[in-house]
Amino acid sequence: MAKLQLRNVKKSFGNVEIIKGVSADIADGEFVVIVGPSGCGKSTLLRMIAGLEAITSGEILIGDRVVNNLEPKDRDIAMVFQNYALYPHMSVRQNMAYGLKIRGLAKDDIETRVQRAAKILELGDLLARKPRELSGGQRQRVAMGRAIVREPSVFLFDEPLSNLDAKLRVQMRFEIQKLHHNLGTTSVYVTHDQVEAMTLAERMVVMSAGITEQIGSPAEVYQRPATRFVAGFIGSPAMNFLPGRADATGLTLADGGHLAVSVPAALAGRELVLGIRPEHLEVCAPQEALFTLQTEMREMLGADILIHGLFGKELLVARLSAAEHPAPGQALPLRALPDRLHWFDAASGARLEAA
Amino acid sequence: MEKRTQFPVGWLPYALVAPQLAITIVFFIWPAGQALWQSLLVQDAFGIHTEFVWFENFQVLFADPTYLESFRVTAVFATLVTSLGLGSALVLAAACDHVIRGARTYQTLIIWPYAVAPAIAAVLWTFMFNPTVGILAYGLEQIGYHWNHQLNGGQAMALIVISGLFKLIPYDFLFFLAGLQSIPKSLIEAAAIDGAGPVKRFLTISFPLLSPTSFFLLVVNLVYAFFDTFGIIDAATQGGPFRSTTVLVYKVFQDGFKGLDLGGSAAQSVVLMAIVISLTVVQFRYIERKVQY
Numbered sequence: 229m230a231k232l233q234l235r236n237v238k239k240s241f242g243n244v245e246i247i248k249g250v251s252a253d254i255a256d257g258e259f260v261v262i263v264g265p266s267g268c269g270k271s272t273l274l275r276m277i278a279g280l281e282a283i284t285s286g287e288i289l290i291g292d293r294v295v296n297n298l299e300p301k302d303r304d305i306a307m308v309f310q311n312y313a314l315y316p317h318m319s320v321r322q323n324m325a326y327g328l329k330i331r332g333l334a335k336d337d338i339e340t341r342v343q344r345a346a347k348i349l350e351l352g353d354l355l356a357r358k359p360r361e362l363s364g365g366q367r368q369r370v371a372m373g374r375a376i377v378r379e380p381s382v383f384l385f386d387e388p389l390s391n392l393d394a395k396l397r398v399q400m401r402f403e404i405q406k407l408h409h410n411l412g413t414t415s416v417y418v419t420h421d422q423v424e425a426m427t428l429a430e431r432m433v434v435m436s437a438g439i440t441e442q443i444g445s446p447a448e449v450y451q452r453p454a455t456r457f458v459a460g461f462i463g464s465p466a467m468n469f470l471p472g473r474a475d476a477t478g479l480t481l482a483d484g485g486h487l488a489v490s491v492p493a494a495l496a497g498r499e500l501v502l503g504i505r506p507e508h509l510e511v512c513a514p515q516e517a518l519f520t521l522q523t524e525m526r527e528m529l530g531a532d533i534l535i536h537g538l539f540g541k542e543l544l545v546a547r548l549s550a551a552e553h554p555a556p557g558q559a560l561p562l563r564a565l566p567d568r569l570h571w572f573d574a575a576s577g578a579r580l581e582a583a
Numbered sequence: 584m585e586k587r588t589q590f591p592v593g594w595l596p597y598a599l600v601a602p603q604l605a606i607t608i609v610f611f612i613w614p615a616g617q618a619l620w621q622s623l624l625v626q627d628a629f630g631i632h633t634e635f636v637w638f639e640n641f642q643v644l645f646a647d648p649t650y651l652e653s654f655r656v657t658a659v660f661a662t663l664v665t666s667l668g669l670g671s672a673l674v675l676a677a678a679c680d681h682v683i684r685g686a687r688t689y690q691t692l693i694i695w696p697y698a699v700a701p702a703i704a705a706v707l708w709t710f711m712f713n714p715t716v717g718i719l720a721y722g723l724e725q726i727g728y729h730w731n732h733q734l735n736g737g738q739a740m741a742l743i744v745i746s747g748l749f750k751l752i753p754y755d756f757l758f759f760l761a762g763l764q765s766i767p768k769s770l771i772e773a774a775a776i777d778g779a780g781p782v783k784r785f786l787t788i789s790f791p792l793l794s795p796t797s798f799f800l801l802v803v804n805l806v807y808a809f810f811d812t813f814g815i816i817d818a819a820t821q822g823g824p825f826r827s828t829t830v831l832v833y834k835v836f837q838d839g840f841k842g843l844d845l846g847g848s849a850a851q852s853v854v855l856m857a858i859v860i861s862l863t864v865v866q867f868r869y870i871e872r873k874v875q876y
């Protein structure tokens with residue numbers, strides 16, 4: 229087991245810079261999820277940690293060793309690939325034993341390790357099968373088995389659940405958590421699925437277009453998103469954004485609409501973006517309302533209902549209890565608690581603190 | 584379970600396969616039938632007198648030491664051509680799959696010789712190995728090796744093997760390279776993380792996954808060595824010296840057209856046909872079914 233450090237890691241393909249300087253400290257035994265939209269460079273970053281992709285500049289340390297120039301096999305890592313990458317001509321047992329055999333472990337040592345992994349992952353009955361004779365979920369488990377028999381100091385996962393159906397994904401998510409709880413191995417997990425990120429992560433790294441937007445626990449990232457990008461990316465449905473100019477009476481929007489919101493004194497006179505999560509909006513009396521939403525469409529979720537509507541020209545979403553069901557066209561006065569409001573700089577997108 | 588869509592059968596399907604059938608009948612079934620019939624006949628050299636002799640031609644054939652010798656020559660030739668062809672093509676393909684810079688140029692260069700007709704390749708090599716004016720023969724002479732394939736049977740064999748390989752290696756190379764490139768990259772990467780070096784990865788992952796390709800090529804190469812090397816031998820050695828390069832196809836030609844023993848030559852053709860049919864059967868039985876993974 230070991231800690232993992234990234235120090236201003238950069239990567240260019242040709243003269244296109246894909247990773248533009250990522251730094252992160254991952255503690256020994258921590259489970260860190262790298263999350264970001266498709267194409268932002270998550271896999272590239274993971275592959276650089278694995279040694280499958282050269283680092284253009286910066287440093288990667290596993291334990292206390294700089295591993296920049298080490299071969300993948302010398303980095304003491306194991307990786308689970310999105311498409312599992314099981315060796316198709318080998319049985320499940322051979323797949324798991326392959327890495328151990330190459331490392332020259334004794335036969336019975338290999339067998340005990342394989343048996344132990346098979347037991348943890350409930351693969352006992354499948355050891356003699358070929359990968360093509362397994363279901364998606366079973367293949368996924370074999371891929372994890374192949375990683376855990378090696379007892380590496382770092383696990384790397386590249387979207388390991390994205391080929392599974394929704395139900396299996398939830399189940400495997402749970403199993404990965406359990407596995408991490410039992411083994412306590414430092415893990416880096418890449419996904420573009422924010423639910424996966426929120427549920428699995430002890431800490432998450434939110435990336436966009438080759439930079440880290442925020443590093444923090446899921447609760448921190450949700451409650452205090454560091455940038456407008458993070459605010460919009462984490463949370464479903466996405467946060468509502470209202471860009472405008474702050475003054476003494478509130479926020480004046482571009483289309484002339486006015487929001488009677490108490491803008492923190494420090495932010496007066498600036499171009500701002502106000503962010504409010506749909507789930508933090510609530511119905512109130514008209515005189516208390518922050519704004520009035522013209523209901524356009526409703527989406528019933530069961531316990532909750534999503535109300536899509538217009539405030540001036542802005543399309544906004546509110547997540548209300550299913551007891552509310554305003555008819556389309558109806559005006560709905562809504563408010564949010566002052567500490568649920570997020571302020572971002574209109575130009576840079578950086579979070580602005582009220583105090 | 585019948586999965587294919589079925590249409591009402593009219594005259595159209597027959598019309599569509601008719602040209603193919605006609606070609607097969609005219610260029611294959613008919614000559615094959617002729618050969619079969621001929622192999623049961625004995626004809627005098629002027630074609631005046633013909634006699635039906637049942638299997639006498641075959642009895643004579645298998646009692647003929649020069650025919651058995653030709654089998655041995657063919658076996659040596661086929662083994663050498665096939666193993667060297669497959670081996671070097673595999674090494675080249677693996678290397679080509681490995682290089683990143685200039686891979687295209689390298690591929691193109693390897694594929695070029697395929698465009699050269701085998702007989703021409705044989706003429707080129709014969710010329711280069713010509714004991715009096717050939718550049719390679721001269722080079723060998725310089726390092727103290729005396730080359731004369733017109734006298735030395737082993738050297739003559741080497742010459743036709745080299746000429747045969749000239750076309751075979753690019754062909755095998757193409758298939759191996761395509762096979763290697765169709766192996767998912769993540770498998771190789773997984774093996775690299777599992778600790779396997781390039782050679783180990785090749786031997787334990789790539790090569791086993793190539794086995795269907797290898798088997799297919801093995802059969803194709805054998806068929807090539809057995810049947811398609813007439814031009815090479817005729818251009819390079821004419822079967823000599825002392826029959827040391829008279830492979831089965833070449834002997835068919837020699838006995839039939841030079842020796843005018845049509846019955847014996849036809850019997851040899853029938854034997855060759857039996858060999859190619861059995862190779863094809865093996866091919867269909869195993870390639871189609873026994874895909875390794």
Ligand SMILES: Nc1ncnc2c1ncn2[C@@H]1O[C@H](COP(=O)(O)OP(=O)(O)OP(=O)(O)O)[C@@H](O)[C@H]1O
Binds near residue numbers: 246264270271272419
């Ligand atoms: N070998 C390469 N050569 C050139 N560009 C590449 C290469 N590999 C990746 N890229 C580019 O780098 C960017 C990041 O790719 P990467 O695979 O890391 O994205 P990702 O965040 O993992 O996306 P996804 O969620 O879709 O897997 C993409 O724009 C991609 O086009």
Ligand SMILES: [Mg+2]
Binds near residue numbers: 271386
């Ligand atoms: Mg990816």
